[in-house]
Each structure stands twice: as structure tokens, then as C-alpha cells.
Amino acid sequence: MFNYIIRRVLYAIPILIGVNVLTFALFFMVNSPDDMARAHLGTKHITPQAVAQWKTQHGYDKPLFLNPDNTGINMFTDTLFYTKSLSLFLFDFGVSDAGRDIGHDIKQRMWPSLAIALPVLFIGLLVNITFAMLMAFFRASYIDVSGVILCVVLMSISSLFYIISGQFLIGKILRLVPISGYDTGWHAFKFVLLPVVIGIVGGIGAGSRWYRTIFLEEMGKDYVRTARAKGLAEVKVLFKHVLKNALIPILTGIVAVIPLLFLGSLILESFFGIPGLGSYTIDAIQQQDFAIVRAMVFLGTILYIMGLIMTDISYTVVDPRIRIS
Template sequence: MLDYIVRRILYAIPILIGVNLITFALFFVVNTPDDMARMQLGMKHVTLEAIEKWKSDKGYDKPLFFNSQKENLKNQLTETIFFEKSVAMFLFEFGQADDGRDIAEEMKSRMLPSLAIAAPVFFLGLASYVSFALLMVFFRATYIDFWGMVLCVALMSISGLFYIISGQFLLGKLWRLVPISGYGDGLDISKFLILPVIIGILSSAGANIRWYRTIFLEEMNKDYVRTARAKGLAEYLVLFKHVLKNAMIPIMTGAIAVVPLLFMGSLLIESFFGVPGLGSYTIDAINSQDFAIVRSMVFLGSVLYIIGLILTDISYTLVDPRIRLI
């Protein structure tokens, strides 16, 4: 088991290096530091002196990969934009944003608000999606299944922005049940989280319920299900004891892979509800063209996604004995 985990981690290292190289190329080769300076300072009436000063202040005045002005080989490789801006990320040293604040400290302070919304959406959503999908499969080929599918398609056809705006208008402004936006401390947090959590669950319900229903229906046609029925087991026992258990691998594929990404937050929900999480942090950085923050968030998202894939592979060995044997 330990060897398997080590192999998966070693496989992830070149992937992360490749993502880092692609990110660096997009930010500093395709979009050069001179282009960044012009976007920050304004495209019109920008002098070369202003561009050079901006690059010097942000640490973009060095060569990209190789500093030929240095005599020592170590300095030739380390005193470059690539080493300072990309290699340092592997040590989670993200540097400073344009406003001078430390990016790593900002990430740490914003992870908890993002997690406060993402974790309830994930766990409550997963439980409700699987439950409704099992209910539809139990009553398959009936009016419950039919109208359930109609509802799922309707939910899928509505934009996530509609849920946010409608929820804020009805529950926040018209009925005044919850605040429209904001974030508090202590127990006051709950009243700010109710509406974002409900919208987060509802906006993804249609697609997820249909997906889980398809998984369960595929399992229902297999030989072990027919054998269980032939032994006289009740339909609900067949469904919950056998079908659900054997459908855990595809369920865990979609579920565990996104667990680390819970820390990244939701871009739309956090922005519209004024939650100071990583999602709104990213949106604000994009709007202000703070390249250091955007680049750091891209790298952090890649790391968390790879961790999610590793956790998924490990979970396979726990639920499927065949993988442990291999």
C-alpha cells in the first residue's frame, strides 16, 4: 500500500512541473513583463522609464531563464524571473501582491471562509443527490421517476446566476429571512451561510442526480443483482445493500477528487455574497490585474487537484479488493 502511494506521488511530480512551466509561459513569455506593465500603467502615454520602474518594483526586471550578466553559475540560474516566481512556488513562497500584502498569509486567512461554504455544499449535496437518485431508481419507470427527471433537466437548464439573484431577491430582500451578503464572526456566520449553501446545492442538483441515477441503473442490470433478487431479497435491500456498495467507485471518483478543491472556494457565490474567501480573492485579483495572485491561485489549484486525484486512487484500494490485489 505504501509503495502504491509513493508511486502515485512520484507520478504527480512531473505533472506539477509541467503545469508550472505552462503557467510561467502564459504569464511571462506570451504576456511579457513589458505587456504587464503597460496594462497596469495604462496603454496610452506610457514612457519607457515608467515601464522599467514598474518592472523593477515588481521584480520583473531580470531575465526570464538565464542571467548572463552574472559570473557565478548559481546566480545565473537563480537571479531570474523563472527561479524567483516559479521555482519558489514549490516551497509555497508566493511573494507579495501588488498592494504589498503577503499572498500566502492572505490565502491562509481566506481558506476558512471558503471552506465554511464549500464543505456544507459538498457533504449535504452528496447525501441529497445520492438519496434522490436512489429514490428515483427505486420507483423507476413510474411517475416519480419521470417527473424527477423532468425536474433535473429543468434545474440543469437554469443558470447559476439565476439561483443567486433569485435567492438574494426572495429570501434576502423580499422576505428578509437572511442577509443578502456579508460575513460575520462566531455564531453570526450561520445566517450568512444559509443562502449560499442552499444555492450551491440547488445549482448542481440536476446534473448530479441524473449522473448518480445513471450509475445506479447500470448496476441494476448486472448479474449479482439478479442473483440477490432470486434469493428473495427485498428490492430496497438489493438497492441499498448491493447496488449502492458496488456503485461507490464512480461515486468516489467524482467526490474525493474535489475534496481538496473545497479550499479554493466558489468564484461566483463568494463574489455575489461578499464572502472573503479564496474565490472572491481570485476574482478581485483578475479585476485588478494582479498577476502575482492569479498565478499563485492557478498553482495552488493545480496542487490541490493533484492531491485529489491521489486521494481518489487511494480510496479505490479501500473499496475495491481487486485493485489491492493488483
Template sequence: MIGYIGRRLLYGIAILLGVNFITFILFFAVNTPDDMARLSIGGQRVSVDAIEKWKAERGYDKPLLINIEQSGAAQLTDTIFYQRSVPLLRFDFGLSDAGLDIGHEIRTRMGPSLALAIPSFVLGILASVSFSLLLVFFRTTRLDFWGVVLCVVMLSISSLFYIIAGQWLFAKVLRLVPYSGFIGGFGMVKFLALPILVAIISRLGPEARFYRSLFLEEIGKDYVRTARAKGLSERAVLFGHVLRNALLPILTSTVAALPLLFMGSLIAESFFGIPGLGSYTIDAINAQDFSVVRAMVFLGSTLYIVGLILADVSYTLADPRVRFE
């Protein structure tokens, strides 16, 4: 098991190095430092002196990968790649193109993102599993049929519709919650209530349909028929046997998503005015701040790899029969 985790960590590090390098190439293949300077200053008719000044202030006046004007190790270290991308590997995010500390922004905005993501994640899973178990309990009935129809309809609707409809109904018509915004402390509850509700409803359709398929697959197996033959009630069979044996795929999807909770929600945070990492990324994209975007891409890749490793390790905790050679 330790050897397996070690190999997975090595694979993850190799993938992370590749992602860092490919991201750097893609960013600077699409936008050269001159293009970035024009976008930041504004307009195409920008003087050469203004472009060179902007590049010098932000360290973009150096060669991308190899500095042939230097000698020895300086040929590699005195480059944009070494000074702007290599520090990401030790989680030194540096400064944004606007001159702000990216690491400080991430630490500051992580709290609002988690305040929205954790309740949405936990309550969303509980709602989806409970609803899917209800449909399985009343399978082949009208409740099951219309429940599946509802799931298909809900997964066919964009999450953006739920956000706009929720703001219109609960904030504008009923005036139960604020339209958008965020404050610290206990007062954040009234600002997070609507985003959390929207997140739960938008996830209910696809997740409940998926969990229902898992439970129906388990309910037709031999151990379920044996449990019924022993005289167990349908409720005991469903909760004591089917749910427990269907935990493996559920655990895989949930554990893999845990590290990504730190990244926040791009759309929800932007629409509800929550100063989290999701809105931070959107603002950086709109402002053409490529330093922030690269940092967030790297952080997201790191958390995704960590989530996959945690999901693999959780297999053995959910099912002791699973062993890795």
C-alpha cells in the same frame, strides 16, 4: 501499493513542474513586465521612469529566464523565473504586486472558503444520492419520469441564475437572510445559509441524473436478481446491495474533489461577499495582480493532483478486488 503511490507522486511532481513553467511562460508571453506596469499604474501614457520604478520595486526588472549579464549560477538565479516561480514549489507565495503577503491572505481566507465549501459538499452529495435513490425506487413511474425531467431542466440552468433568484426571493422578498456579507463565529450561519442552499440546488440536477444512471446499471445485474430471489425486499436490495456496489464511481468523483474545497467558489463568494479564496482570485484577476493569480493557479493544480492520487488510492478501500500492479 506503496510502489504505485510512489510512482503517482513522481508523476504528480513532474506535472506540477510542467504546470509551473508553462504558467510562467503563458503569463509573461501575454503580458510583459512593461505591460503589467502600465496596467497596474493605469493608462498607456505612462512615463518610462514610472514603469522602471514599478518593475524595480517588484523585482520585474530582471531577465525572464537567463541573465547573461551574470556569471555562473547567478545566470539562472538572478531571473524573474527563479525568484518569482521557483519559490512556489516550496509553497512560498511571496508578495502580491500590491505588496501584500499572499501566504497570509491564503491562510486568512481559507476559513471562510471551507465554511462554505464543506457543508455544500456534504449536503449536496446526500441530497443528490437520496433523490436519485428515490427515483430508482419508483422507477418507470410518473415520479421517476418527472424527476428526470426536473433534473434535465435544473442542469440546463446556469448556477448564476440560482444565485440571483435566491438573493431576490430569500433576501429581498422574504427577508429571511442577508443579501450578502460575512462575519466570524456562529453569526456566519445566517450569511452562509443561502449560498449553501444555492450550491445544493445547482448541483442536484446533474449529480442526481448521473447517480440515477449508476444505480439503474447496477440494479439490472445478476447479483441483484439473486438477492431478490432470496426474498429480500426492494428497499433492502437497493440500500444493501445496489448503493454499496455503486460507491466506486461515486467515491472517485467525491474524493477527487476534496482537496479542491480549499479553493472556494469563484462565483458564489464574489456574489455573496464571502472573503474566501474564490473571491480573492477574482479580485486579483480584476486588479491584474498576476502574482496572486499565478499563486492560485499553482495551488489549484497541486490540490487537483493530490485529489487524483487520493481517488486512485480510495479504489482499493471501496473495492478490495482492485489491486495495482
């Protein structure tokens, strides 16, 4: 197992380099360092000297990948790519082009993101499993058919609709929670309530349908027939045997997304004024802040790779038949 993890971590290095090169190339295909300088310096009274000075000061005066003015290794090291990207591998995210410490901002913004993402994930999981079990239990009955129709309807509605109608109905008409905003500590509860409810409701359709399929697949297996033949009550069959086995694909799917929860939800956070990481990257792209973009892409890649490794490990935990070698 340990060797496997080490091997997977080592595989991650070329992936990270590749993602970095790609992000770098894509960003600078759209924005030149001159554009970045102008975006940061504002629109009035900007001179070419000020642009040049900004580039020098922020290290954007170097060539992108290859420096023909240098020789040997310096041709590669005295470039924008090398100077800006290497520190990321040491988890030094540096300072944004606007002058803010990125690591500090990430640390500060990940908590509000988690305050929404974690309850949405776990409560949502509980709700979806319960609903899926219900449909599976009454499979092929009008309850199952109604449940599936409801799921399809819920899946077909845009998340933006849930947000706007939730804010309108619960925040504005019923006046039960604040429409938007955030506070620290326990005071955050009233602000995360509505986005969490919306996040859960928005996920019921897709989640429940998927889990229903898994449950139905499991319920068709021999061990379930055996359990029923032994005279076990259907509830026991479902909760003791089916659920346990169906959890393998469910849990492994969940484990893969856990690290990505740190990155938050863009639309939900934007509409509810939650100061999370969801809008951090988008804001940075709009403000042409390459330092933040590359840091967030790097972080996203690492979290994604971590998720995949954790998925592999979780397989061995929930299913003893699987061994990693």
C-alpha cells in the same frame, strides 16, 4: 502502496514545472512587466523612471527565461522565471505585487470558501443520492420520468439565475436571510445558509441524473437479482446492496474534488460577498498581480494532483478487489 504514492508524488514534479512554465508564458504574453508596473502605480503622473524603479523593486527587471548577460548556470537562475517560481516548490508563496503576504491571505480566505463548499458537497451528496435512489426505485414509472424531467430542467438553468432569484425571493421578498455578507464563527451561519441552499439546488439536476444512472447500472447486475430472489425487500436491496456497490464510483468522484473545495466558487462568493478564495485569482488577474496568479495556479495544480492520488487510494479502500502496485 507507499511506493506507489512516492512514485505519484515524483510524477507531480514535472507536471508542476510544466504548469508553472505555461502559466508564466501565458501571463507574460498578455502582460509585460511594464504593464504590471503601470497597473500598480496608477494612471496619473507615471514616469518611465517610476516604472523602472517598480520593476527593480519587485524583481521584474530580469529577463523571462534566459539571461544572455550571464554565463553558465546563472543564465537560467538570474531570470524572472527562476527567481519567482522556485520558492513555490517550498510552499513559500511570497508577497503579492501589491505587498500583501499571499500565504496569510490564502489561510484567511480558505475558511469562508470551505464554509460553503463543504456543506454544499456533503448535503448535496445526500440529497442527490436520495433523489437518485427514489428515481431508480420507481424506474420507468411516472415518478422516475417526472424526476428525470425535473433534473433536466434544473440542469438547464444557469447558476447565475439560481443566485439572483434566490437572493430576490428568499432575501428580498421573504426576508428570511441576509441577501449577502459574511461574519466569523457561528455568526456566519445565517450568511452561508442561502448560498448553500442555492449550491445544493443548483447541483441536484446533474448529480441526481448521474447517480441514477449508476444505481440503474448496479440494479441490473446479478447480485441484485440474487438478493431479490432470496426475497429481500426492495428497500433492503437498494440500501444494503446497490448503494454499497454504487458508492465506489460516487466516492472516488467525490474524493477527487475534495481538495479543490479550498479554491471556492467564483460566482457564488462574488454575489454573496463571501471573502473566500473563489475570486482571489480572478481579482489578481484583473489587477495584474502575477505573484498571486502563479501562487494560486500552483496551489490548484497541487490540490488537483492530490485529488487524483486520493482517488486512486480510495479505490483500494472501497473496493477490496483493487490493489495498487
